[in-house]
Amino acid sequence: MDAKKEQFYQRPPKLGKWEAIRLFLWNSETGQFMGRTGSSWAKILLFYILFYAVLTGFFGAMLAVFYQTLDPHHPKWQQEKSLIGNNPGLGFRPMPPESNVESTLIWYKATDQGNYGHWVKELNKFLAGYEQNSLSGASEQRIQCDYGRPPPPGKVCNVDVKQWNHCTKANSYGYHKSSPCIFLKLNKIFGWVPQYYNDTNALPNNMPEDLKMHILGEKNRNPKTIDTIWVSCEGENPADIENIGPIHYIPSRGFPGYYFPFTNTKGYLSPLVAVFFERPKYGVLINIECKAWARNIIHDRFDRRGSVHFELMVD
Known part of the structure; x- marks a missing residue:
């Protein structure tokens, strides 16, 4: 039992700088690329695609509403109401x-x-x-x-x-x-x-x-x-x-x-x-x-x- 506990709390082997970088880029044992598995990368990529799509759509809608309030030939604020x-x-x-x-x-x-x-x-x-x-x-x-x-x-x-x-x-x-x-x-x-x-x-x-x-x-x-x-x-x-x-x-x-x-x-x-x-x-x-x-x-x-x-x- 004591031997197992000592093995469980044993520190991982110390890696060199280049070995650590190589392992970060691709870990063949866990199948991780830059710290994430393929499914994890797919989920986070899908999240940001949806997030920015919604953000872009919201901005475009607000811009369209704003332009509906403007007249290209007549300024909205005139004379004493303008700058x-x-x-x-x-x-x-x-x-x-x-x-x-x-x-x-x-x-x-x-x-x-x-x-x-x-x-x-x-x-x-x-x-x-x-x-x-x-x-x-x-x-x-x-x-x-x-x-x-x-x-x-x-x-x-x-x-x-x-x-x-x-x-x-x-x-x-x-x-x-x-x-x-x-x-x-x-x-x-x-x-x-x-x-x-x-x-x-x-x-x-x-x-x-x-x-x-x-x-x-x-x-x-x-x-x-x-x-x-x-x-x-x-x-x-x-x-x-x-x-x-x-x-x-x-x-x-x-x-x-x-x-x-x-x-x-x-x-x-x-x-x-x-x-x-x-x-x-x-x-x-x-x-x-x-x-x-x-x-x-x-x-x-x-x-x-x-x-x-x-x-x-x-x-």
């Missing part, structure tokens, strides 16, 4: 190189084609979508609009940048002549309708005087044209105002109202304003702020709402 809110931001082009993405400085040498070439290429890339045939089938949706003649349902207004005088691709957007064009655009907000400053007796006090005179003149010439989101650009500091030189807005001084609201119609083009800086002072950094003007546009420089800041330096 972007109902106050559009103002953007500018061309943008600095990606290596300096945080910068807002447009700096180049007008006498060096390799130097100003980046800005011209950036504008070419940006405006490519505004070519009539740039989007397949989109050109059929675009029509020429005017004040009092908005686009009918299913159509969008065209933006013909080929006729913008100094600010065209053929003219290198004025960069080779030290008279650059900066393009402005409003961020798209679905369903947002601008409230125009079409009452010349109720213009805000902080609106530039030259813009007030422009609005008054437009109202006298053609009252329909004051249904516009107006644009102003000016130097931020007295020195900037002195150095910025004459400014021209092409094709007009604002975004015409017939481009709004944005409803995600195929082929839609955001309206643009090209700001032509005719004679900025050479070799001087000029701080510029541009603003979009409508009653429901709030200017907030910190949150970049309704206005945009950039610097211009021409050597």
Whole structure:
């Protein structure tokens, strides 16, 4: 009896490292592969196949239910209920190189084609979508609009940048002549309708005087044209105002109202304003702020709402 007990509690023989690995991979005495028999492997494999099949089916069903709540053409959360809110931001082009993405400085040498070439290429890339045939089938949706003649349902207004005088691709957007064009655009907000400053007796006090005179003149010439989101650009500091030189807005001084609201119609083009800086002072950094003007546009420089800041330096 004592001999049997000693044999029962006897330690298994100590195996070497490679022998232990070999025995783990295949134990011929027990028929185990990596610690499990064939039936054990079959059961655990079947379990995980069923488990992941059910998990995949559940995820697919939930995804299908989620997509039923979405409209591919209309966002579920709009304007004040959305993350972007109902106050559009103002953007500018061309943008600095990606290596300096945080910068807002447009700096180049007008006498060096390799130097100003980046800005011209950036504008070419940006405006490519505004070519009539740039989007397949989109050109059929675009029509020429005017004040009092908005686009009918299913159509969008065209933006013909080929006729913008100094600010065209053929003219290198004025960069080779030290008279650059900066393009402005409003961020798209679905369903947002601008409230125009079409009452010349109720213009805000902080609106530039030259813009007030422009609005008054437009109202006298053609009252329909004051249904516009107006644009102003000016130097931020007295020195900037002195150095910025004459400014021209092409094709007009604002975004015409017939481009709004944005409803995600195929082929839609955001309206643009090209700001032509005719004679900025050479070799001087000029701080510029541009603003979009409508009653429901709030200017907030910190949150970049309704206005945009950039610097211009021409050597």
